[in-house]
Amino acid sequence: MSDEPFFLKEEKEKLGLQRGNGQTEATLEPLQLGKRVKEIRLSQNLTLEEASKLTGLARSTLSKIENEQISPTFSAVNKLVKGLGIDIPQLFSQPRRGAGAGGRRDITRGGEGLPHPTPTYEHELLATQLSTKKMIPYRTTVRARTFDEYTDWVRHDGEEFLFVLRGSLLLYTEFYEPLELFAGDSAYYDCEMGHALVSTSEEDAEVIWVTA
CATH class of the missing domain: 2.60.120.10 (Jelly Rolls)
Known part of the structure; x- marks a missing residue:
């Protein structure tokens, strides 16, 4: 029996990462969920204290999640998604291997940040x-x-x-x-x-x- 949390398996299925979609689990890099949570928090310029207030998770719990010391429960994942204003696929998405950033661009009009x-x-x-x-x-x-x-x-x-x-x-x-x-x-x-x-x-x- 797999020890993979059911919510992680569900999101991998959504992203086409299960067997039978042209890519096997053996070819996947391990998902560093804590690193992804920290990346999203920093992209929103949130301190641990601010993210704690938004998500309702204790600062110590957030810190342990980000440092891969504990795995978030399904309830914690829901709080992270709602508090950080993201959807679940964003939380579980993996960067594309070898994807370059040379062609990326983002325009923010005045007052539209x-x-x-x-x-x-x-x-x-x-x-x-x-x-x-x-x-x-x-x-x-x-x-x-x-x-x-x-x-x-x-x-x-x-x-x-x-x-x-x-x-x-x-x-x-x-x-x-x-x-x-x-x-x-x-x-x-x-x-x-x-x-x-x-x-x-x-x-x-x-x-x-x-x-x-």
Whole structure:
């Protein structure tokens, strides 16, 4: 008897990955579901805490799923799908082997990005039609006015580039003194290091962020 969860088998059938569809199970690469969950979370610029609130799964549970320490139950999969706003095939889809990205393109018209508000930021996610991106671009209005509005440092995987479009702000980073940036200024930093932005101009500052 196979130990494969029934929901995984069902989705593989939908994607034509079972025997009898021109491809045998022996030729499939193992599905790293945790890696896929993390990839989707980062593509939406969500911290573990934010994803936990959206999905109703504990932060520790999400972390264990992403690090392949546990396999999600059917109930957890449903929560992930609903909370992250995706469908099940997206969660179980495999990148095409040898598929190049040289011809990909995604256009986001002004004001047509995917909104993702938080208590301190109002994000507009850009290039949301592309999956498995190497960079995550987004435009953000900084609502926070004091560092005290953050319950903790913002941290996530990767490196980040910040460009100030308008207004002025304080860039707080864990190992450096706060630095005021103005329109046209930019910064590049490791985003595993705690960081946060606070608007200092009369109007909320607006920035472009690119996370890699």
